[in-house]
Amino acid sequence: MSLGVVMLCHTALGRAEQVARHWAQAGCPVVIHVDKNVRREAYRAFVQALSDIPHIQFSRRFRCEWGTWGIVAASQAASEQLLREFSDVRHVYLASGSCLPLRPVEELVDYLAARPRVDFIESATTADVPWTVGGLDAERFTLRFPFSWRKHRYLFDKFVSIQRRLGYARRIPNDLVPHMGSQWWCLTRQTLSAILQDPDRPRYDAYFKRVWIPDESYYQTLARLYSTQIESRSLTLSKFDFQGKPHIFYDDHLQLLRRSDCFVARKIWPHAEGLYRAFLTDPDGAMKSTEPNPGKIDRIFAKAVERRTRGRPGLYMHSRFPNEDWENGVTAGEYSLFQGFTELFEDFEPWLAKATGARVHGHLYGPDRAEFADQQSVMNGALCDTAMLRDANPRAFLTNLIWNTRGERQCFQYGPADNQDIVWDVAKDPNAQIAVISGAWAVPLFKSNSDFAELRQQAAHLQRIEAKALDAYRSPYAKARVRIWTMAEFIESPMEPLQSIIDEITVRPTRRLAEVPRMIDLAGFGQFLQNLKNQGMHPYLMGDFPVDPLPHQGRTPQPRKPYLVK
Template sequence: MAKIAFILLCHKDPDAVIKQAQRLTAAGDCMAIHFDANAPRAEFESIRAALSDNPNVTFARRLRCGWGEWSLVQATLNAVRAAADAFPRATHFYMLSGDCMAIKSAQYAHTFLDRRDADYIESFDYFKSDWIKTGWKDERLIYRHWFNERTQKKRFYAMFNLQKRLGLTRDIPADIEVMIGSQWWCLRRRTVEWILDFCKQRPDVLRFFRTTWIPDETFFQTLVRHLVPEQEIESRTLTFLLFTDYGMPAVFHNDHYDLLLSQDYLFARKISPDARDLKRRLGLLYAAEGVRFEISNEGRSLFTFLTAKGRIGRRFAPRFWETESSLGRDRELLILVCKKWNVARRLVQRTREVTDVPCIEYLFNEASCELPDLGGIQSTVEKRHRHRRALMRMLYEYYDSNRLLICLDPANLDLIEDFCRDRSVSRVLEVECQYTDDDLVGHALRVGLAGESTPKPAIERLLPTIRNDMVLESDQLRDAELEHHLRIRQVDSPELNARALGAFLSVSEDKARELATADHLFAD
């Protein structure tokens, strides 16, 4: 059975540190605490006194730590050495901060770690991966960084600029392939012992990392990949954490309890200091027995869905080769916009029966959409977006028609506006449906916002967000004030919808009425 030695790096809130240590050791696990030497000594002594009679807690030699410095790695090494010496029966070493809390029971965590003999640590190629989204990359490694960028900004950049001007770069140790990833890892005892031995044997590697920038994202990640066979490494963290577009960790609150428990992780970071009820419930969880966890793992996609709302219409900026291109001045593009894809498909099928307009379903949303072979430009959804106007011109030519009907999801406002700015004539027909809760649940499952195992309370809290999002998409489409924007609505009469369909398709009144009165047009 796995026995975890937690490596806790913290710098504040002694009461929270004490409670965290008591909770995590109550189930038989152990902990080594490094309390930042920048914090008052009295706070450290209060922690030490409160935990003095707990045989499953030990303390590491304290250092003054700074963000982005080697001191964070050295503090981790101090805590790892202390844990390895004090707890010889520990099988795994798990990195935590004071802002982390368990989102699974100890029973679940031990079973999870016993299931596979592996190290859990993000470990991606430093130069080939896109783990670093913005800012310095090579500069972190090839220049020496002696000062802290946050507390000694002038010295930090002065030394960097001096090295850059004089060309004082350095080589990475020849046998080391630098990796990068999250600092929150879980390593086996054997791996930890190999790392500690490596540190004694290779002072050159330690000298290199001591003057790199943000080494807590590269040191352990590099050494594990250097020392451990690849098949024994799971390149992931077991701590659930999300980052905003500004590079700041997302914070979890009281209403995130069910969401956190359903994620495929053992811990979560960061828990809001004000989330007292969440802390209380998670605090009771680790020592609980017999708890069943339904893993749906929709947290990351849900976060992406919610935060991406601020950038609708900007996901696909015009490419230079598209700027002057056009679908053709004499061509007509009919855009059927509907959130209920089954309703749109039903209307498209009826349109095929009563008109000769070539109709293509959700080609910019579904990879499986049936398209002719156009030389590979149609092969992926990404390519279709990237070369959208070229793709459409090829479709006009393939069907030998100046009229074409396509289906788009209302979320594709950027595409709708782009096509409507073209020299061709574009008409938009918005199909407005009524949505039951079952419809919204089905949508959440289809786009990955929920899974089959997502708890019902979590889904119920998600439904208002999805419903409001659909209303917002419709409002944004109307706010775009497109020249030929028509609507049919489930709540309107067939006669009213027939007028809109006739104008959209340029068909006779009889054919439009035939479409509008089709059986089960809006049915689920």
């Protein structure tokens, strides 16, 4: 037999036993290393279970913690034992206890026999291929790492930071060019023997013992010194997510694994009964003999990563909720925000609903309650009108409303007296259409006939709030479709703004407006603003509003009559 297998096991020893028997039944000698962290009773039971197969052996045990030298030491000890005890082995395949052969072992043996001098090991320099995700590239070869990244994360990061500030750097041996790659390799006897029997091995081992995650760089670097032909790829299908964590394969990945045409896959869920049954006990269902091609399923993994990191537009999954600006669209559909319209027009909401067919709400972020359309107290998605629940997460309230009413245009009123926590969210949302009549918040104050000193304070407060909102709407970071009119500008010719708003909301082209909402009587409003100015409060957001009554106040604005120019 020309193929020997080294297995590194630390969990799910029952599955590891099943896979080891599969390798051995195909005639492959197997040397198994069991993590020293495994309890002695479990280890003894594992050894006893495989004692009936003479060409399955167990190597000296090391404590294997992720990212440390123990994993390399374990593979060294097991490989040395395999080469010493089985002289007919020509290729050594490194696998884990969670690896699963996907094709008949005989096909792998024939594949390697046709390539007797080829070493299959992923090996690339950090400068050429920056694979690391959230970790260290070249610095893993030049810094020291006395603290465990998993157990003492704070000390690990702090010590790295101190070394960076001090400019500390270890010297890389002159004859080495650091390479990185997958830890799952298949090396020829000649290359592996040269690595393990090199007179300089003590020096190399001493250096790599202080490298971070040496199992991804030790063999990958040293193979470049001795191999005559390297195929920089692994014969083991191993996929990682955007955080650098390995994907786990389950029973519903059966057809996906078949399409990969790979010889071995990891990491297999220990309880994936269907996968183990299909690939270990069903030789008739074996895959066709062909070149391994994991690229055939890369598109699926890429889509899975995109779905996990970005999700669907407007849908916020708990797994990515804390990551701001990762969303694939702030909301799930288009909606409209109106500021100042209900203050200026009577019955604006029913008129807009009739003109557009959209669902028109009142002030969803009003101080007392969320004013849902038709006075509803509960909306789609079990959203209630309670202000306290809404204000616990104002952004989620909006995104949930838009998500749960997909297919129906939502419009709502807004103003400076409302909860302002969503201003930037709406401003940065490409789905938002914002229409603002600045200064219209003063109309309810004008109509209230309250104490003028109190009105002056309220007006100053509301103007400051609206000014900040307008800054957000006009910001270069704003992506919403924003239209802003001063109140004085709007009431001079209200038909054109209203027509443009209706045209943008409705999908189908609409006729010119034949009916418009009645504007509130503004007689005396100009004098009200002048009184505010006289008291030291300058209401500038309304525009240049005349003191004298406007000629069209109190009357429904009419469309202009067409005329012919000759």
